[in-house]
Amino acid sequence: MIKTWRECIVWGAGGVFVGVTLSYYLYRVGLPLKPFIYQAF
Amino acid sequence: MATRREWLVLPRYFKRPEPRHTAFLAGLVISFMACTLMGKYAASHNIFENFGRFHHALAPDTLYLPTARQVRQLAIETLDKSKVNVVLGGSSVFYGVGQPPGSTIADYLRQELGESFRVINLAMRGGDASGIAEMAAEMLLRDGYRVIHVTDVASAGHIQPIGSAPYQYFYWQAKALGLLLDWPRRDAVVKKRTWADDSQLGTELDKFLYFNETWNWVSYVAFSTVSPRSQLLRPRRIFRDPDVDPPQEFRYRNTEVELKLIQHLAELPSPETWEVIRRAAEIALPEPIRKLTLITVCENSGWLLDQVAKQARDNRRIMRERTVATMVDLGLSSFSSCDNFDRDDYVDRVHLSSTGAKRIAPRLAEKVRDIARAQGWMAP
Numbered sequence: 001m002i003k004t005w006r007e008c009i010v011w012g013a014g015g016v017f018v019g020v021t022l023s024y025y026l027y028r029v030g031l032p033l034k035p036f037i038y039q040a041f
Numbered sequence: 042m043a044t045r046r047e048w049l050v051l052p053r054y055f056k057r058p059e060p061r062h063t064a065f066l067a068g069l070v071i072s073f074m075a076c077t078l079m080g081k082y083a084a085s086h087n088i089f090e091n092f093g094r095f096h097h098a099l100a101p102d103t104l105y106l107p108t109a110r111q112v113r114q115l116a117i118e119t120l121d122k123s124k125v126n127v128v129l130g131g132s133s134v135f136y137g138v139g140q141p142p143g144s145t146i147a148d149y150l151r152q153e154l155g156e157s158f159r160v161i162n163l164a165m166r167g168g169d170a171s172g173i174a175e176m177a178a179e180m181l182l183r184d185g186y187r188v189i190h191v192t193d194v195a196s197a198g199h200i201q202p203i204g205s206a207p208y209q210y211f212y213w214q215a216k217a218l219g220l221l222l223d224w225p226r227r228d229a230v231v232k233k234r235t236w237a238d239d240s241q242l243g244t245e246l247d248k249f250l251y252f253n254e255t256w257n258w259v260s261y262v263a264f265s266t267v268s269p270r271s272q273l274l275r276p277r278r279i280f281r282d283p284d285v286d287p288p289q290e291f292r293y294r295n296t297e298v299e300l301k302l303i304q305h306l307a308e309l310p311s312p313e314t315w316e317v318i319r320r321a322a323e324i325a326l327p328e329p330i331r332k333l334t335l336i337t338v339c340e341n342s343g344w345l346l347d348q349v350a351k352q353a354r355d356n357r358r359i360m361r362e363r364t365v366a367t368m369v370d371l372g373l374s375s376f377s378s379c380d381n382f383d384r385d386d387y388v389d390r391v392h393l394s395s396t397g398a399k400r401i402a403p404r405l406a407e408k409v410r411d412i413a414r415a416q417g418w419m420a421p
Contacts, residue, residue: 007060023073023255
């Protein structure tokens with residue numbers, strides 16, 4: 001049980017990091033989908 | 042043949058997510074939403090403290106792009122609906138390169154106009170008459186403000202449809218948010234971009250996700266990952282406006298080059314080019330804003346002009362007068378604003394010194410009052 005909680009906290013923190021990074025990535029780099037859109041059309 | 046029940050059986054990894062995967066997803070969604078909510082808050086408040094102008098630390102030269110929502114909030118806080126509001130725009134000349142804070146054109150114009158007016162300087166270095174200030178004036182006009190847009194244009198200068206690079210992002214943001222006046226002629230010119238253009242798609246996303254506002258705010262108040270002058274992580278708000286009154290030895294430093302440039306820029310445009318200049322202004326400036334716009338031509342330093350051939354001087358005069366006439370013909374107020382200025386009124390070929398700013402301000406103020414009177418905002 002304790003192992004599960006620890007795991008959840010670590011993975012949750014990872015999710016927070018990815019969420020904040022995604023927002024920052026959109027701001028600083030731009031739309032990440034752009035290369036895929038150009039490939040698709 | 043598979044039974045209906047078998048078709049509904051999901052793959053094993055969809056059956057029961059593990060707690061750690063749920064935690065990861067929850068962390069991601071919550072943090073992203075928190076960023077969005079921060080941005081939403083930042084977009085509804087003015088974040089700029091003691092704003093004078095968009096100096097280097099608040100401008101795209103250091104990768105700081107003030108958003109349409111932020112500029113609108115800044116203008117709303119600075120201006121006053123019960124007064125006549127002057128939005129100063131255009132290029133580095135009206136921005137005030139060569140003029141320290143407190144001695145800029147905007148500062149002197151504010152003093153000249155007095156208490157019944159409010160003045161905000163939204164000019165940008167390398168900006169255009171159709172740039173951020175003009176679009177901010179459109180937003181304010183839509184919001185019911187009494188606005189006068191004051192800007193500059195070069196002799197025989199082309200006004201670009203949505204401002205000059207790197208400020209064109211502002212048009213896409215303001216357009217996506219529906220903050221601009223309807224002007225189909227301008228939209229028709231810029232509509233040719235593909236929908237996959239990042240400036241268009243990015244701003245459409247930002248409309249809902251507010252990531253630009255979030256990180257501009259964080260950069261301003263907390264830390265910036267791309268700070269000017271290699272001072273990594275320092276927030277933008279601590280950077281002071283760096284312009285100084287240049288001492289004499291730092292003025293007119295490239296006289297030889299500038300004289301060559303004046304000679305080069307004194308070539309008379311063909312009748313077709315004048316038509317293009319006229320059409321460009323027509324496209325860039327929506328009709329309702331034209332009667333509220335004062336667009337001036339500030340000629341290159343007279344001290345330098347006196348050193349070039351008479352033919353070049355005559356050509357520059359013709360270009361200046363024709364530019365003013367073209368603008369007036371389009372319904373704008375226009376005049377040549379730097380006539381008879383001295384050597385010390387400039388710091389180089391185009392930029393005015395503090396003394397030049399002090400001399401131009403009463404001339405601008407007089408024309409601003411004329412527009413205010415014509416609109417019935419002032420007693421005749």
